[in-house]
Structure formats: C-alpha cells, structure tokens
Amino acid sequence: MIKKTICILAVFGISNIQILFSQDSGCPKLRIGVYLNEIFAADTTAGYLNTTHAKNLTASEWAGEIESYILQTLNSAGYDNLEFFRVTPGSNEDMDMEFRFSLYPWTVDGEERIPAYEVKYVDPVTGWEVKEYRAPVYDPQLAFLMYSSLVVCSPCVPLMTYIISIEKAIETNIYQLIKNLIYHYNSPLDLTIHNWEVKHPAPARNPQMEIRYQKEHLSLLDEDARKMEIYIKVKNCHGKYVYDKFHGQPVYFLKEMERLEYKDDPGNRCQIGFDWGIFSTVFTSEHYGAIGQYKVKKGFEPSFETPRFKTCGIGNNSLIEVEGEIKVLGLELEVDPDRKIINAGEKTTIQIDMHELDPDGTEILSCEGREVDVQVSGIIDGTISHESGKITLDEGGVAFIDYVAGENDKRIRIKASYTPSGYPETLASEATVTVRKEEGDVNGTIMYERQVHWEDEAKSTYSTIYKKVDVVENASINVAAKYLRTITDTQGKSELFEAKPLSGNFSASVTKVTVVTDHHGDWTKTVETWRGDKMMDPESFSNILLTIEPQKKNYILQAEIRFPGIEGKTEVTSSEGARYTLATEPWSVYAGFEYEGQTDDSSVNGHWSEPASGPILVLPSSGFVPGATWNWNLNRIKKK
Incomplete structure (x- = not known):
C-alpha cells in the first residue's frame, strides 16, 4: 500500500461552490488579467509533466496548456463580479488586477520502502532500557509546486501596486493542482478582494473627484483676496470617501501655471508626497480631503484660469483628470476727462475710475476707500483741484478733479497709478487734455x-x-x-x-x-x-x-x-x-x-x-x- 504525505483534495462540483460576496451595484466587474509568469527549469519541468501525464509537449506548449486551464477553471468558479482574461506579462491592457502563477518541479513521499520499526537498547550511562521508533522511509515521487499571487494594478505615484494574497499548492497532477489552488486556497476570491478593499481604501476603485472652491473668485485688491484654497475629496464606486490614516488617496494638483502660484496645503492638514512631474502630490485627510492653494502672481486682466487635478485608483487606466476653473477678477483704472479738448478759460472734470472687472465684462464697484496716486503735469497758469499725491475713491470707486484751462496752457497730462498691497505690478492709466486757443479777428x-x-x-x-x-x-x-x-x-x-x-x-x-x-x-x-x-x-x-x-x-x-x-x-x-x-x-x-x-x-x-x-x-x-x-x-x- 502506498502512503503519501500530501493531502489530495476532493474536487468540488461547481454547482456546490457558494460565492460569499456579491457585486456592489455601483461598481463594475473587476477585470483580472491571468498569466503564467514562470515555469522554473522549463524544459526539465516540461519533461516531468510529459512523464506524469503521458504527453509529449514542449515547455511553451505546456505553458499555453496550463494558462488555458487556469483561465477555464477561474471562469468556471461562478464569480459574477470578476472577469478573467488571458494577458502576457508586462501587458498594458486595461485591467484592475493581475493573477500571476508560477510552476516549479517538486517531490512528495511515494511508496514506502522501509516500514516504521522499533529499536530497544540499554543506555550505557544510566543503565535504563530505551525504546526508539524509526520513521518509515519513502521513495520520492515526482510532483509540482504552484504559487499564485493576486496583485493590484495602479498607475499611482507613489507606487500602489499591492499584492493582495500569495497562495501555494503541491500536487502530482497539474490539473488537480490548479483546481486545488483556485477552488480551495484562493476561494472565495471576491471576498478576499473585498476584505482587502475595506482595510486598504486607497487606491480608490473607480475614483471620482469632488472639487470645492474656497471662494467664488480671486481679487487683486489685497494679499488674502488673491489666494484661494481648493478642497478635493475622492469617492470610490461604493460611494465612500477614500481616506486611510496610514496612507491617504493621492490627489495631484497642477503646480506650474503662467498666472497662478501653487502651494501645498498651507494649514498642514494633509500629508504631502513627492512631486509627479509638474503636479504636486497631496494625500486626502479625514475631514478636508486633499488641499492645495492657488494665488494670483501677475497681471491685471480678468480671466478664467484652468488648473488641472488628477487622481488614480485600481486599474491600469484608472488615472482621471479634471480641469478646474478659477475666476480671476481684473482690475481696471481709467482716467477720463469729460472733454479732451477745451478752450482757454473753460473747465472740464477729469474722472479717476478704478473698478474690478468680471471676465464677462461686468464692472464691479468694490474700490471704495482705495487711494490712487495722481500726478498732473503741463499746467502753466490754469487751475486744478488735485495736482499730485494720493486721491481717495468714493463708494463708486471714482474721484473727480476739476481743471480750468489757463491762457498759456497747451496740454496737460494726468497720470494715475495704483499698486495693490504686496503685488509685484503697478496698474497705471493716463489721459491728456488739450487747451485750444481759438482765435478770430x-x-x-x-x-x-x-x-x-x-x-x-x-x-x-x-x-x-x-x-x-x-x-x-x-x-x-x-x-x-x-x-x-x-x-x-x-x-x-x-x-x-x-x-x-x-x-x-x-x-x-x-x-x-x-x-x-x-x-x-x-x-x-x-x-x-x-x-x-x-x-x-x-x-x-x-x-x-x-x-x-x-x-x-x-x-x-x-x-x-x-x-x-x-x-x-x-x-x-x-x-x-x-x-x-x-x-x-x-x-x-x-x-x-x-x-x-x-x-x-x-x-x-x-x-x-x-x-x-x-x-x-x-x-x-x-x-x-x-x-x-x-x-x-x-x-x-x-x-x-
């Protein structure tokens, strides 16, 4: 009688396999790429396989045979929420996970060559009688060892291609070996994946970003008005926000823009990662999500700035990108005489008008109390109500200067300028009034x-x-x-x-x-x-x-x-x-x-x-x- 140390598993009928975890209605099927990663000592192992299975296949033919049977067995396992398909190692095909298999030649105990027996003798030191049992000795029998590893695919930076599980099985028959590995050691596979997702919410499965802006717009008028925080939360397909106190979901903020300056979470509420090219990496926090700040650094024109945000998830093609929109109000300064040409002795009123400007062209009267520097040159014998220095704008963002042209005045120039606090550029405008001496007889x-x-x-x-x-x-x-x-x-x-x-x-x-x-x-x-x-x-x-x-x-x-x-x-x-x-x-x-x-x-x-x-x-x-x-x-x- 042959005694073996390996346990041969009975093959369960497919109809008796119970899937413990059902598909979430909000999540699509997980696409799992399956491939045989390696046959160790391929030619030798192929020879062993031919010997034990009465076949005459090459190593590459055995690789195809094994991959086909693995895929057939997985597709027969009754998972309605998992989709298995065959891929090649290193493939860029759209898949959420890789199921890798490796095969090695192995041995197990075969037929018993020396039965177990008992040995009795007297210990020369103690004089006691000693009884020892000798284990049986078996002839080695050819077998095979197969490893499986289920790996999460993800394009995230830092690397988030986690190994969910590693299992192994030993068997003399390659087909039974595959069944044992899939039906027993990796079953139920969808529950294994679910439990891993619960403990490791990041990277998110089918991620979606929720973007919230701190303000409706940016204004150039002062330092705080030029800054805006952006809060981004990430949901997975289960409808849950993704956060892990040990490793949050990465969100990537575009950090290089022509008009905006970027800064990672200024309140130190989020963990910051390494930059990914022109994107900065911020991990989601429990209450705020990921936080980045944008600040206007130049220009006075109104505009819509479009920073880009990215996040990643489970799957080779899970990287998503959203274009944001930040409204920047322009700032406009105008010097507008009622009349640009007047006669000597006549009076005109010069309006100094500063206002913010919406990108749609709407003027926003928000400059009350601001002080504009005004300098007037060219006056010889005329009179003007404000010739130089700061002038304060009224509730409409306007100040008025009265000018009466003198007989010897020819042209006066009115220059106005305003520099917002802490801003590197100065807003300026100017106008001229020409004095005409119309002469008759x-x-x-x-x-x-x-x-x-x-x-x-x-x-x-x-x-x-x-x-x-x-x-x-x-x-x-x-x-x-x-x-x-x-x-x-x-x-x-x-x-x-x-x-x-x-x-x-x-x-x-x-x-x-x-x-x-x-x-x-x-x-x-x-x-x-x-x-x-x-x-x-x-x-x-x-x-x-x-x-x-x-x-x-x-x-x-x-x-x-x-x-x-x-x-x-x-x-x-x-x-x-x-x-x-x-x-x-x-x-x-x-x-x-x-x-x-x-x-x-x-x-x-x-x-x-x-x-x-x-x-x-x-x-x-x-x-x-x-x-x-x-x-x-x-x-x-x-x-x-």
Missing part, C-alpha cells in the same frame, strides 16, 4: 451773472401762500469772432464780425419754495431745485454778432445765447404725511440782448447790470433783466 470773454433772492407771503380768507425764490446763475463765454464783411452806406462804413459756435461754462443754483396753508392749518409744501455746472453745447445755435463803426468809434453787440439745461427735481410734502418727488423740466436758460457803446477801434468793453428788487417772476430766460450783470472784454487782433 476779435477775441475775448463775456461774463454773465444773475442773482435774485426774495420771499413773500400772501394771505386770503381761505389760505396763506408763502413763496421764496433764490437764483444764482453764472457763465463764462469765450468769444472768437471772425470778420464777415464791410457795409458802406451814407452813414459810413460798418464792419461785421460773428462768433459761433460759442464755448464756455454755465452753472445754476435755483430754488423755488411754495407753501400753501388752508384755513384749517393743513399745508402743502413744494420745493423746486436745479443745481449743476455744464459746458456750453457748440451745437446750441448760440452766436454773437458785433458791428464796429470805426468812423463813429461806435459798436453794437448783439447776443443770442442758449445755455445748457441743468437737471432738477420737485419735492412735495404735506401736513398729512405725503412725500413724493416729481420730474422737473431742465432749467434751460436763453439769454438775448443788444447793446450799443463806444470803442477805440482796438477793444470793445462794456458793462450792464440791474439789481433785482421785490418779488419778481423768475423764468429760464435772461438778458438785460433785473438781477443780471453782464461784462464783456473783447480785443481786436492787429493786422500785420
């Missing part, structure tokens, strides 16, 4: 002022009406009259000059108050106000006509002037609690007059005024009217 200025102030109260049986009027109008009109023609008649010669269009400034401050109180004491108050300062419109059809009679030393000055309209409003309140505002027509003043005076043939000077007294009707029309004052000073260009 007769040049000069007409000054206008009107002041009317009165209040009055009228009582009747049924009501009391109180009125108050305050009017202040001022204008400076530039005159550059050109020669038209000379008329000769019986009275002598008359030289005609005309100035159009006219330029200059007009300002008005008008208040009209009316309070009506009835005999019950109930009252209604109406307040009409107009306030503003505007440049004259060159298309207003205003003109000055000057006639000089040189023989009589006489001149006639005729004016038709339409000043720009000043916007106003009407506010109504009452004793019963009413309060509302009405639209009001602009205060558009028309002024016309004709004046005759004396001239010395080189200058035309004159003055007219009449004080206002008593409650007079005030309308947006003027000229030689009560409350008005006119002064003009015109000089004739000498002919060369």
